[in-house]
Amino acid sequence: MKNLFLVILFFGLIIGSQIVFFKENQSSNNQLKFEELTESIIEVKSTNFRGQSNFGSGIIISDDGYIITASHLVNNAATITLVNQGSDFPAKLIGYDQFSDVAVLKSEMNDLRPIKMPNNLDVSIGDKVYALGNPFNLGISVSSGILSATGRNFGNPYLNIFQTDASINRGNSGGALVNQRGEFIGMNISIASISGGSEGVGFALPSDKVISIAQEIIKYGSIKRAWIGDLRFRGISYRDNENQIMPGLLVIGNDKTISGGLEDGDIILKIKGASAIWSTFIASINSIKPGEEIELEVVRKDKLIELKIVTVLKPDD
Template structure:
């Protein structure tokens, strides 16, 4: 499991977003690889801090159950103090400190403990729940030790990694390992893009730095996989590519701006690829386009498969989510989309995301099966339109019932779904869908259904044999 302990000592779980920072560092030569890491630790230990937080919580249930011993009436609820501990690191001599959002979220008091045991109050500059990065500010100290950002893109699996933090409240703890993998998606959020390391990370390491063999910060330790709560050698860090950009924005503006294009996406399964007549299953399928969005203005529509965004190949939904979010609102981006088997290039103006739930989120793609269709269809009853979340003027076919163990059932179709199109043909009567189903069976290819489910759009490819 992924451990996230805002109660007590911290080792959290959140997301990563693809943001860009300049640079490019040549790999270390054999002669440059240190025999040990004492020099790095000696130089950087003073720049790593422990972070203590206090949160005042009001118990509105249990404490009210106690009686006032003097008059027998329920006693007043008393506030409780919850304390938590994490790690952080100083990024410049002005006193700015990077840590995890989950270490400081909802805290009423934040203090920083330096390696010389001196404690200072800290002010929250800004935080980003989407990437689990936060920035604190303390008054500058004389000759304040600082860290330097490294290039997380230049670090390859097998390279040395060094974690420094305060696991279990033990300040100034050093652990060493290697980079186990890059670009890990642990299903924590839409911006997952973690570095994986086997350097020991435990509760209290959250927000601490992950260094390379040059002593540069390549990640912010954030999450662990742990059946027992302790390290088993699988830890995750937000890459410096992400953390540096987020920290810079928070210091500059106090908040984060992410690119927005206004599409809802789902993965291209082999069945969907076959139904669309495209080779392979790479790309991100546009399930719906938000009215008035940058995507709609650029001419993108439901059924398009986006295969490239601003020069980056798109393998799936996650690639496009990260790529779009990394763009500065107002900037221009080029998009390659596949429509009806042909590639086209479009240019759009990136908008600004207004929420973190993400209209670029993935829709779970159903599995294919090889059985009868098993749908009972009718025109959309007028009385159920408000409950279905349909926009005025929406046409389609209403699914009244789905036969158990049928192909439709095994592909996730539900009573109450509305079929908007079949094989990219708008449908208004059950016979329209039946005609496309028969055509697909003759051509021995899946039928591609576009479904409206409670106001959300998704595609389902159903094998026709």
Template sequence: LAVLKINSNKELTSIEIGDSNELKIGDVVLAIGNPYGLGQSVSMGIVSATGREFDNPFSDYIQTDASINRGNSGGALIDTEGRLIGINTLIKSTSGGSEGVGLSIPSIRVLSIVNDLIQYGEVKRGWLGFGIDRREVTRGNLVVSSIVKDGPADKASLKIGDKIVQINEEKGTYKNLYQQFARSKPGLKINLTVDRNSTILEIELKTEVLPKN
């Protein structure tokens, strides 16, 4: 995503922003874009899924079967009321063309990113200060494998070997951990329920800005 400043003597009309959190599977959506440079076009489909992860755990895409092709990236995904509920980003395809799996950045994520870019010139995300054992992730477990000294996790008394059972009352999974991380801002509190040697503990962790070094 990028933020552009437009200097104009004309009064410009902006699109109404919808709440992508209110989307339901089966909702009708319209994808606007310029596929293959043919000019502005609109395709119609439904919301196939939400919270789709693609390539990295920070992603949280809306999946739609509205036709999205090369040239649609950056175009609006709107609801039937004309409100922006996503930005078309990419497709999952074996042919390079639309195969009914289009992915869009949700409007709530767009607003968060855009506001950060305007205010700070960069996207600010919370830093947790601990690492996860990837071998345990393959077994469905979330086990702390490293802790940065004087980082948020260290200050919250999280320990190596702790098994994270819940994150903000959601199941302690790798996906949930990084989606909570991606959605958080520095200074926000994340509640962890951990299993430490068969003892259940409640730990409150306050995110910080990721150190530049």
């Protein structure tokens, strides 16, 4: 019996040591992975024409020096400096889009490690995520959390913003949100906070949107957005001839030189086949290019009509 106990103890020690050994190896691999991830994140510092400084983060997206960051960090900058492994490098602002808060920088740094891109952006609420950035200008660091929600919009449904409880603070803007495979799934842009610090409600712009916007900025220097004029709407409930109630947008002001036939008093019921609510209108306009048509179903003086409005290039704000 004593020998049997010793045998069990012996195998228990072996199994225990193997488990510990595996965990140590796993931890070591994770540490190496995160060290590699941080090499794709850059500290961004900007100074405006009044000498005021700002700081944040950037994400390396190509080995030839293109870096994405948050527009609000650099759109009024006189100088932009990138800090990589303790050394300062100047950066050129290629362009920015205030609508999405995305900006593209260009650097002449060598030996850059672009962030890993997912083959397709497949995320679910509850997924483990990691936020990388430069909080409080302390240097690049990593925090962990989960994907708390998707589809946040704050009046901008086109962006389909992610929410996370990973710690995001001042300086994390422009940094990356990655999944457990270390793939870029979002760019950190803001937090909701009463105290001004992280309270577990951070927001990130999905990476597919970020990259699409960045590619257009690299190609054109700006984003070419569709526009149908300065329109004002009021959301209403419309009752049709069959006594069915549906949402609608009542036109209460428009730029007739651009809005392609919309008139004051028109009630928009459908936008590209979808129910007419403000978020649908914004999303539809921002899903097409200037010169493309947007199809509307409109009630005008109790008659249902269809309009095809040709969009134009949105002028600079």
